[in-house]
Amino acid sequence: MSPETLEEFQQGVRSWIDENLPADLRVGNRKDLPGDSLGKWIKAVASKGWVTPQWPTEYGGGGLDRKQAAILMKELKAVRAPIISSFGTSMLGPTLLELGTDEQKQEFLPAISRHEVKWCQGYSEPGAGSDLASLQTRAVKEGDEYVITGQKIWTTGADKADWIFCLVRTDPDAPKHEGITFILFPMHQDGVEVSPLTLIDGSAEFSQVFFNGARAKANHVVGPVNGGWTVAKRLLQHERTTDGGSEGGITGALKENLTDIVKREIGLKDGILADPTLRQRLAAQELEARALSLTMRRAGEELRSGQVGRDIGSLGKYRWANMVKNEQDLAMAAMGAQGLGWSGPGFEDTQLERTRAWLTTRADSIWGGTNEVQMNVIAKRVLKMPE
Amino acid sequence: MSPETLEEFQQGVRSWIDENLPADLRVGNRKDLPGDSLGKWIKAVASKGWVTPQWPTEYGGGGLDRKQAAILMKELKAVRAPIISSFGTSMLGPTLLELGTDEQKQEFLPAISRHEVKWCQGYSEPGAGSDLASLQTRAVKEGDEYVITGQKIWTTGADKADWIFCLVRTDPDAPKHEGITFILFPMHQDGVEVSPLTLIDGSAEFSQVFFNGARAKANHVVGPVNGGWTVAKRLLQHERTTDGGSEGGITGALKENLTDIVKREIGLKDGILADPTLRQRLAAQELEARALSLTMRRAGEELRSGQVGRDIGSLGKYRWANMVKNEQDLAMAAMGAQGLGWSGPGFEDTQLERTRAWLTTRADSIWGGTNEVQMNVIAKRVLKMPE
């Protein structure tokens, strides 16, 4: 059998999608997709191994190479198919493939590839914040199990997760990066309690998770005992390369173009925005967005060309967070009292949504490295300032 | 003889001024006062001991009490008489009166009271800045003299001074505050070289002073050897209570009201400042000036009433510096290209002056404690933040 060409592969993908993707799912990633239809689609995709297209077929993957996988993604996006991803596919899976034992791969990867088992991430703790490595959750070995006591916070989807990949402290006397272990255990057991966290924007996607004698099998440690920090960092790199995944991550910008919002809310007078102060702010904001996007483009060009001086990519998260927040501030200023609604009559849905989004984005300068941490990093790593 | 009443004293002062102050000096403190006239006036004032009205008569002072001295000042100001003050009268003199030996008082105070000997202050050094106590100028004892080597900077009037009061390091091994000595010596000697410093505004009131084997008599040490830090601090307190003296100190605000400048430079259109952005900035600036002045007034009221919580007076220098700088920035923005002149035709004198003043005031957030030092102090002393 001669090897399939990329064109043939693309043709195959197209006809397969035509056959299997019903019209009611061709609307992009929305939360209100019809459940039956979606369930069938996931099964079909999983049967091809295309939930995790580049994973080996023995673990339920598609066995595709990078180019094929790119074609598959492009075709799926072209018809606005719902994208199936999870903490399992984007973060734990790649980490297990790289650092897990054969048994671990066999045990966990196929279920992830079938999108059957939901995972959550137990990293952050109250009192740790940016200083992740100062975590306090203890795991004590008893026979072939670990007994876990402590508390996690900001755990996305913990209330719906079946398993957790979790950082625990196994050696409290070691330097703080050296006593941490990366371990997997089920959420549905005594000793695990999940308490959803409501945020100031009214959403409840995060939880606190309390461990009070939860149990993990010793053979579910990934990487060496007390060597979990390295595993954790590796996993975070997967997170970055896959753009945060669809669950949680950093929150986005306005749905509608800011300029349109401001123009509509404020109105023009003789072709000029009726409020001259907001007009200057809007211009500054548009220019900031352009400068950010140009700078990120330039960072990419520098990287590809090898023409690298100081790392301008490092500015991205920090400046992006401020830009998104300022954008929302400006939308709020334009709405005036119409931006103060929470519920009830008198407000358009888009106005209510914008107010919530304004609240949601307050987190952008906190999560994924606070502004302060980003500035510290720029000063130290990029500007090489002395410490 | 019955004691003179305050009314009688006031009458006496008035007639004395009438007799002795010529009309050409009744114009306030200006730099271009007629020399002859001024010389005579100074002699006359000195003969009454009124250059230093509260000093004892034995040192050439006026021997007045606080109330009499206040009346004298009030009467002099009422007729816009030139005020005679110097580093000698405002800073060194009070310090010697308090901490000097009898010989030192006899030797130095009368000449200060006669306004005959000019003093300068040798505190700051290059490389020390806000960290005054890290000074490096060395004084080594040889017989009954000290031999001085080092460098001072920001010495106001050094090019015209006869003597210097100077901080020198006499014990390089002691902790930095404990090896400093306060010493007096003449400027006109080998081993002292003065190099005037031109500033970015073109002015040259400061100098650098280089000591290369300059000599001071051991009996011209004020206070204990190695105890100069205490003397220096005491002297700075005198500086503060006398409002900085007339020589140097922190630079002032615009001569003309900012609002008038901006209105004239920009113009009104339908009764509204023609540039809406500068209009908002001007309003903010006026409100900042009001808030600063109200806050300083409130600080005074709190102090007098004993109703003191956090020390709001500590904000003064910092906020004042920013306000003055912003005021000048705004005047510059209003002038546009007319603010870019240095000399030559095309610019009004007031515009050229304003541009220089803009440059001069850049120092307001540096001298007398930088903004950063002020913020450090507020955080530590006022907000009691941990260190």
Added chain:
Amino acid sequence: MGLILTEDQVILREMAKSFFEEKSPVERMRKLRDSRDETGFSRALWKEMGELGWLGILFPEAVGGAEMGYGELGVVLSEAGRLLAPEPFISTVLLGGNAILLGGTEPLQKELLPDLCTGDRLVSLAFQEQGRFAPYSVQTSAIREGDSYRIRGNKIFVLDGHVSNQIVTLARTAGSTDQREGLSLFVVDADSPGITIERAEMLDGRNAASISFEDVAVDASRVLGEPDHAADILDAVLDRATVGLSAEMLGSFEEAFERTLEYLNTREQFGVKIGTFQGLRHRAADMFGELEFARSIVRDAQNAIDEGRDDIAECASGAKARCSDVAQLIGGEAIQMHGGIGMTDEEEIGLFFKRLKAAEITLGDAIYHRDRFASLRGY
């Protein structure tokens, strides 16, 4: 008058402080919000404050008031603001009550104000018709028919309008939208035929109503001041309410600052207290400066009213411009410095953040008030 509290005011502050700490911890405001309480505040607590004389501070003794000033009311409002008490000071005392006080005939005052001072009567002011603050931008019309007027139009953002007994309503009797002249104020009973009041919940857990008037009849005796010239009353009312709101904001952002400072001084990261980082220290020093400048300018604005000075409008706009800016600064920094925990609804700092945003925009934001200040200053 001075810029510090008088001895009597210090005593009043201690009373108010104890009162709110005991009866109105922030938790109470949260419960009112979460239970979707039908009033949105406590009528019982409001009456208690009436008994203490706080609701009548501004009003003459003849109608049951205490005849004191904004200095005194400011003290109470700041303490209320410190613990986010949602009782209707702004709506009933500062807006509705002031409109009746400054524009009402003696019979109207005698009819309405005594109950207001005891806490038994609630009165709102309905003037706003668009999101951006523009008080003369009025399309609601009132047409004279014999001895009465017929009002027709829609109002938004009527604070506490869902529970008020009277709605003091701004309508146009002459002129065109945006004109200062041609406005009139009417005392309209909330149960008048043709009125529809819809409650909306706000960002800060408080309430504002959308009110529609469909040919609502009001007797001509219920006009406040001269018809067509209500803007003079409206301006005076808004200035006073603005100063009162600024005093409340002062209490709120002072408390938010204190809590943030406490957090910086106790929270540890990388083994040290985060309050030791110079970057955060300098920002704390800046917040402190802004806060204290706001306090000075609010006190001066209160004095301007209490002394009957001629710069009340300038001072009021100056105070609100500053307080709106400081609210935004301290609110934002409070969340940022609290980090992730500040994003949770459970942590109270978020409640301050939301209230500060709402107050920042209520009665005009900093841009509006700097603009007005500039106009008053002749440029």
Added chain:
Amino acid sequence: MGLILTEDQVILREMAKSFFEEKSPVERMRKLRDSRDETGFSRALWKEMGELGWLGILFPEAVGGAEMGYGELGVVLSEAGRLLAPEPFISTVLLGGNAILLGGTEPLQKELLPDLCTGDRLVSLAFQEQGRFAPYSVQTSAIREGDSYRIRGNKIFVLDGHVSNQIVTLARTAGSTDQREGLSLFVVDADSPGITIERAEMLDGRNAASISFEDVAVDASRVLGEPDHAADILDAVLDRATVGLSAEMLGSFEEAFERTLEYLNTREQFGVKIGTFQGLRHRAADMFGELEFARSIVRDAQNAIDEGRDDIAECASGAKARCSDVAQLIGGEAIQMHGGIGMTDEEEIGLFFKRLKAAEITLGDAIYHRDRFASLRGY
């Protein structure tokens, strides 16, 4: 086009860098200023740059130019800006030269541009008449009389006007002050009867002239473009000059930032390097961000011209608005962070500070350009 330098541009940059480092240290600019040099820059150095082809970068080969683009010119300008070289790029190449290039007839171009490319001819643009930037605000009049015009009026801030051979002059041939229509551009010889050119020294050590025109006769063949419609040319010239000036500013504030960073990293206070203080570190990180954003937006503006995109005006105003803001930020921080020593004329950072202020305002400040950007974007 990309946002990073091409290989050829990297080579050009290295050449320019060595050239200015060797021949034009900051000390040279200081000497020109202190000696009150009658030219204000070095004619010899200018001709050397002509020989290197840098003056002709923008101009067609037919007139002795190199026919390259703003990408290349920007590289040279940034390196000139790094060491504050005061040679007349803005006046002669970007303003005067561009006006002739974009508006001149072929004979005019052939007459004037070859010498300009070699450095033998200096040309200024006289358009400004008031301090605040408002290019259409023109009162200078030009009245047609037979085959010539008579120009009457006053111009200010004519960069390097005291040494130019030609003064390209903007005058009103129709319409009223502030109108965009009715303007015309004339190539006027500097030695024409009736012209008085007075040199003024600027804050940054550079020179600008006040020029008065008293019935100066100019032949109709010296009009650039169509009479009454010069604003089209003027806008295009100003956009290009603005982008060029932004590139120069980029070099200047980059150097000012580097020097400040170096100072922070070496200067000690209280026994530690001041660059270890978090407050200063965060401010340094912010300056770095602003600087790099400015670089991106300037490069994009250069590309817009070189690619003939239709958003040149937006990009030019965007670049200058940003660069003016960054100039103010980095200039101010540079002085503040250098402390007292930064206040002395001896320390070179003050020369950067002054140049950055002058450049910030030249060709319009950030307010002007954000305003213009908003208009171009339709709001």
